[in-house]
Amino acid sequence: MSVPVTLEQEAWQQTLDLSDLAQIHRGDRVEVEALADRTEALFSRTIKVLQDGGPQEPEPGYERLDTEDGRYIPENEDLRKVYLFAEALGGYEALNDLSSKHSPGRALSRKFGRKAQTAALSDDEVRIVQGYHRQLCEALENANRYLLENELQAFSHGELYELCEILKAARTRSQELSETLGVHLIHEIERSIQRLHEIREKVRSVERTVGGIFLIESEVMFIPTYELIECVDHIFSAVGNPYVANNIDGVLLLAGRNLLIDVISFHSYYGKQQIYNLFARDGVAVNPRLITLRIRHEIRKLFKAVTTENKLVLTRVMKGVHREFELSVEAIQEEAAQKAYEQVKIFLPREDVKKTEAKRSWLGRILRWFSG
Numbered sequence: 001m002s003v004p005v006t007l008e009q010e011a012w013q014q015t016l017d018l019s020d021l022a023q024i025h026r027g028d029r030v031e032v033e034a035l036a037d038r039t040e041a042l043f044s045r046t047i048k049v050l051q052d053g054g055p056q057e058p059e060p061g062y063e064r065l066d067t068e069d070g071r072y073i074p075e076n077e078d079l080r081k082v083y084l085f086a087e088a089l090g091g092y093e094a095l096n097d098l099s100s101k102h103s104p105g106r107a108l109s110r111k112f113g114r115k116a117q118t119a120a121l122s123d124d125e126v127r128i129v130q131g132y133h134r135q136l137c138e139a140l141e142n143a144n145r146y147l148l149e150n151e152l153q154a155f156s157h158g159e160l161y162e163l164c165e166i167l168k169a170a171r172t173r174s175q176e177l178s179e180t181l182g183v184h185l186i187h188e189i190e191r192s193i194q195r196l197h198e199i200r201e202k203v204r205s206v207e208r209t210v211g212g213i214f215l216i217e218s219e220v221m222f223i224p225t226y227e228l229i230e231c232v233d234h235i236f237s238a239v240g241n242p243y244v245a246n247n248i249d250g251v252l253l254l255a256g257r258n259l260l261i262d263v264i265s266f267h268s269y270y271g272k273q274q275i276y277n278l279f280a281r282d283g284v285a286v287n288p289r290l291i292t293l294r295i296r297h298e299i300r301k302l303f304k305a306v307t308t309e310n311k312l313v314l315t316r317v318m319k320g321v322h323r324e325f326e327l328s329v330e331a332i333q334e335e336a337a338q339k340a341y342e343q344v345k346i347f348l349p350r351e352d353v354k355k356t357e358a359k360r361s362w363l364g365r366i367l368r369w370f371s372g
Contacts, residue, residue: 016197021255024316030250033313035242037178039137043171046144050152050164081159088163090142098139098170105132109173113180120187121180129184133177136170143167182243189238189248189256192231196259199223203266223267229305232260232332239327240310254314257327264332265340268298275344288345295340299333 024030086095097103112121112129121129143163152160203223235256238244269275275294311328325331 016194016255018249018251018255021193021197021258022251023258024251024254025318028316028318030254031315031317032245032248032250032253033315035240035245035312037242039140039174039178040171040242042140042144043167043174046140046147047164047167047171049144049147050160050167081162084154084159085163085166088143088146089139089166094135094139094142095166097135098166098173105135106173108132109177109180113176116180116183116187120191121184126181126184129177129180133174133181136174136177139170140167140174178241179243182238182241182247185234185238185241185244186248188234189244189252192234193252193256193259195227196231196256196263199228199263200259200266203263203270223263223270225267225302228263228267229302232264232303232306233308235260235327236306236308236310236329239312240308245312250314253312253327254316254325257314257325257332260332261335261339264299264302264336265343267302268295268336268340269344272298288341291344292337292341295344296333296337299336299340303329303333 019025022030082092082095085099086092089095089098097105100106108128109132112125115121115125155163238248239253272294275291306329309329311326314325314327316323316325
């Protein structure tokens, strides 16, 4: 299902030149690595067990749990079926939600799904959708384990069919919720890229001198760390969503990657007195290694607050030539550190200047010695 483009999104795309931000040329394309949906795969395996009428061989590494022998099962046919279904799905609440077409969870998922098509969800709405999706996944995992742990003779053929239909309905709801979260995350990526672009434009207005790096202009002041962490979190949350990977424009993700590197690198050294103190003092040589370590420390400190570390590979295709870009925490940290050091290195004293200053310092000491 494609995400409809609103007038607001069209205006946004016209404002930002994504090809320029992604640094690609006319005719290039950016492919996004496909992600496997583990929940969907588990649904398929679980439903296959039911359709085959019995448990299959456990997967390698699966540990069978001890189950109680002689568990009580109601004799009344209706009660027995409800009991078995609830046991398989992990409780009566899960059974009631999955067996009813008008359950509150179903109504909320549809409501938020419609909203996500046109705008990002609120934080509270995202938590509700994520919570409901988690409940579905827990019911699925319980059903999968239950079918591996127990023989299915207690179920009639009709009951197996009915339980299979309940799980199919659960799979449909899970797919809807994954899509809702994916569409929401695409909106969040767009919003994050807009904010990162605004920050980078302010960064470019900083005068490129030592004073410009360490004494920021009043309109720049500082990069709000909380907003930057939020942008990083939104992008990496989206990177781990299979719907996003299968539906987002790769140019958009590559643009976001480049903006992240630019802004994070600047954040790691601008206004940092610790780095300024590592410059040459009284003829003492600059230590590039210490500067690099300080930059990496600042970047790691920023990423400590990031809650997701998903990874995705983008492939830029240029007239038969392929180049891969890894969108991961590790890759962003490494490239941002390199870019930051290259910028700081511009303002380090050149070797010829340091030698001249050292020579002058030596002559000064000799003259002071002769003059007493």
